[in-house]
Structure formats: structure tokens, C-alpha cells
Amino acid sequence: MTARRLRAQVASVAATLRDLGVGKGDRVVGYLPNTPHAIVAFLATVSLGAVWSVCGQDYAPKAAADRFAQLRPTVLISADGHLFNASTHDRRHATLELAGALPTLKATVLVDHVGLPWPTRAYPSLVVPWEDAVTRAEELTCTPVPFDHPLWVVYSSGTTGLPKGIVHGHGGVLLEHLKTLGLHSDLGPGDRLLWYTTTHWMMWNLVASTLLTGATTCTYDGSPAPFAKPDVLWELAARHRAIRADASPRHVPDEILEVPGIPHTRTGKKLEVPVKRLLQGAPAEQVVNPATVDAPDLIDHYARLGAERRGRSA
Incomplete structure (x- = not known):
């Protein structure tokens, strides 16, 4: 995706969220895999001064609701499913269940990621197709916020009760990420980063921040080492000329x-x-x-x- 197209999609989704009642300080949550949809939704949310939170679709609806319900979100953005190990995992009914567990929702935005038709039964809130949300012709305008205004919420593991929300502010975390990516990793314009992560691991937030440096981030939805092709991440890194390819040590298979x-x-x-x-x-x-x-x-x-x-x- 080009920078121009990214900006256009962010502007369009931001306008859609604004029309749905999202404003400064409101919360938007994503039940999404690591795809460009998640990056666009995040940037659109924070451009309004709203607060972002996301988790991957390998979480059961209750696990996602345990996190999101604490935030009293205004809008849920969810995909029809995700990919793993050459299989398509249907999350349409999980989306319905999650939306029903979030009583503060004004709308649910439905993302067609794996091509599954959405159920026609009634949703607990207004439904907006992602295709409608992302194809408007709009100008991007960003809402000014204070240095410590909440940017996103990540979570503790939940091993000692409900997961605890951890709030990161705009100024502090952006400086930390710019330091980590721009200085420690020496990323800059023309570079590409591929880092295997799900959206509920805090590394996804760092991956999204790659854009701060002018570098390109590579998103990937799937297994880091599928049975049929255990070297898939290395192939993707070579194909897209990523100067860095990272993953948790446990995701590096012996075969490669x-x-x-x-x-x-x-x-x-x-x-x-x-x-x-x-x-x-x-x-x-x-x-x-x-x-x-x-x-x-x-x-x-x-x-x-x-x-x-x-x-x-x-």
C-alpha cells in the first residue's frame, strides 16, 4: 500500500468514525488480525483524538470482551476471520457474540478479510461495511491532543484475574518507539520491517510505529512456520526486501x-x-x-x- 493510499483510507475511516459519534477521548476497539485494516483503523481512531485497543481473533469472544468491556467502547471493528496454518478460521459468529457483550457500542464495522458472507441476523448495534467506511473521498484532519493524552490501551496477561488495561500516552510512547526504531534499529525512509506478531502482543504497537521513521511496515496474517512451508517468513522477507525480519525465538523452526x-x-x-x-x-x-x-x-x-x-x- 502506498503512503498516498494509506492516507486516503485513514481519512475515509476517520470520517466514518466521526459520523458514528466517535470523538476525542472515545474508545474504538478492533477484533482483527495483523493486516492493513488494523493499521488503518488505528490511525483513523487516533487522528480523532480517540483511544485505540485491539486484540487478535484467536482470542475467544469472552476473552476479548474481558478486555474491551472495561473501556466502554463506542465502535467495534471486526474481521470475518483470519488465516493460520493454511486454514481459514471463521470469526463471524464470534464477532456477533463480542458485539453483544459490549453494551456501549453505537456501531460495528465489518471487515471482509477472508471472503465469508456476514450473517443477516440482527446485530446489537448499527452495522457499517468496511468497504463503505474506507472508500469515501475525504481530507485527513487531525485533532490536537495534549502530550499525555491516551493513545492506546494494551493489557496484562490476565493470569491473576481480569486483564488489566495499561494506558500509553501519545508523547511518551511515540518518543520511545521513535528511539527504538529510528536509533536502535536504524530504520528510515526506504527501509522495510517484517515482524511476526499478533495484534494483542505489544510488538504490534511497535510495528505500527515503524511509520514514524518513514520506513514501511509489513503485515502478515498466518502461522509463522506452517507445516507445509516452515520458511514462509524468510521467503516474505526476501520477496519484500525487508531489512529486518523478527519473531519470538519459539517461532523459529529448526528446519531453517x-x-x-x-x-x-x-x-x-x-x-x-x-x-x-x-x-x-x-x-x-x-x-x-x-x-x-x-x-x-x-x-x-x-x-x-x-x-x-x-x-x-x-
């Missing part, structure tokens, strides 16, 4: 690592994080007890690699 394999504990737990620390140069004795590992020689292998890398960078 140029190493003998990932060791396990004797109880079967895969040791990706200890291996990463070894490759970063941490001494083996500080990382893992070789007596608890099924292949101690692999620990020695990674420790040697880490020492060699540390020596080259010294």
Missing part, C-alpha cells in the same frame, strides 16, 4: 536454522531462549546445567559460536 538443532531438557522442553543467550555470548555455566540437557554437545556448540561472535565484535 543453519545449526545442528535446538537442545531440549530431559523432560522435553525446547531450549530456544538459552540458545539465544549462548549465541549472544553468555557463559554456558550461567545459562543452563548440561546435566539436564538431552544433548550437552549442542550446548558446547552454541557456546563456541557465541564466543566466536563475541571475539569478532571485540
Whole structure:
């Protein structure tokens, strides 16, 4: 998507949200996979001074409602489904259930992502098709807000009761993200970032902030290592010429690592994080007890690699 098209879509969706009663301080929530729809919806929301929150569609409706209901949202934006491991996951009825659990909604915007027809039964709020929301000819105008005005809400894990909302303000988090992406990662105009994430992981928020640097962000809906094509992220990175491709260590499959394999504990737990620390140069004795590992020689292998890398960078 070009910058011009992105701006046009953001302006259109912002105008639609404004017509639906969204204004400064209101909350808009997304039940969306990691696609351009989520980026557009987020930018449109915050351009109005409203507050954004999103979670992925692998969350059950109740799990999403446990988060969103705390915010008393004005509008829900939801997709018909998402993709994972070469399968289409239908979330149309989940959307209906979620909308019914959010009594403050004035409208639900329905996104056709995987091509499933939406149910015709009554929704608990006004329904707007995404295609109508995103194709208006509008000028983008942004509402000025204070430095600490809420930008988005992310959540704790929910392991000790209901998930707790964590509010990030416009100024603080944008400075942090610009520092992380522009200085630490050296991203700038012409660069492209591919980072595997779902929308409810805070890394999605960082990925969206890639645009601050003038760089391009790559969105991806699907498995990071599908059975039929475990190297799909690397293929996408090559195809789109991403200068960085990132994912959680647990999403890096053995088949695409140029190493003998990932060791396990004797109880079967895969040791990706200890291996990463070894490759970063941490001494083996500080990382893992070789007596608890099924292949101690692999620990020695990674420790040697880490020492060699540390020596080259010294």
C-alpha cells in the first residue's frame, strides 16, 4: 500500500468514525488480525483524538470482551476471520457474540478479510461495511491532543484475574518507539520491517510505529512456520526486501536454522531462549546445567559460536 493510499483510507475511516459519534477521548476497539485494516483503523481512531485497543481473533469472544468491556467502547471493528496454518478460521459468529457483550457500542464495522458472507441476523448495534467506511473521498484532519493524552490501551496477561488495561500516552510512547526504531534499529525512509506478531502482543504497537521513521511496515496474517512451508517468513522477507525480519525465538523452526538443532531438557522442553543467550555470548555455566540437557554437545556448540561472535565484535 502506498503512503498516498494509506492516507486516503485513514481519512475515509476517520470520517466514518466521526459520523458514528466517535470523538476525542472515545474508545474504538478492533477484533482483527495483523493486516492493513488494523493499521488503518488505528490511525483513523487516533487522528480523532480517540483511544485505540485491539486484540487478535484467536482470542475467544469472552476473552476479548474481558478486555474491551472495561473501556466502554463506542465502535467495534471486526474481521470475518483470519488465516493460520493454511486454514481459514471463521470469526463471524464470534464477532456477533463480542458485539453483544459490549453494551456501549453505537456501531460495528465489518471487515471482509477472508471472503465469508456476514450473517443477516440482527446485530446489537448499527452495522457499517468496511468497504463503505474506507472508500469515501475525504481530507485527513487531525485533532490536537495534549502530550499525555491516551493513545492506546494494551493489557496484562490476565493470569491473576481480569486483564488489566495499561494506558500509553501519545508523547511518551511515540518518543520511545521513535528511539527504538529510528536509533536502535536504524530504520528510515526506504527501509522495510517484517515482524511476526499478533495484534494483542505489544510488538504490534511497535510495528505500527515503524511509520514514524518513514520506513514501511509489513503485515502478515498466518502461522509463522506452517507445516507445509516452515520458511514462509524468510521467503516474505526476501520477496519484500525487508531489512529486518523478527519473531519470538519459539517461532523459529529448526528446519531453517543453519545449526545442528535446538537442545531440549530431559523432560522435553525446547531450549530456544538459552540458545539465544549462548549465541549472544553468555557463559554456558550461567545459562543452563548440561546435566539436564538431552544433548550437552549442542550446548558446547552454541557456546563456541557465541564466543566466536563475541571475539569478532571485540
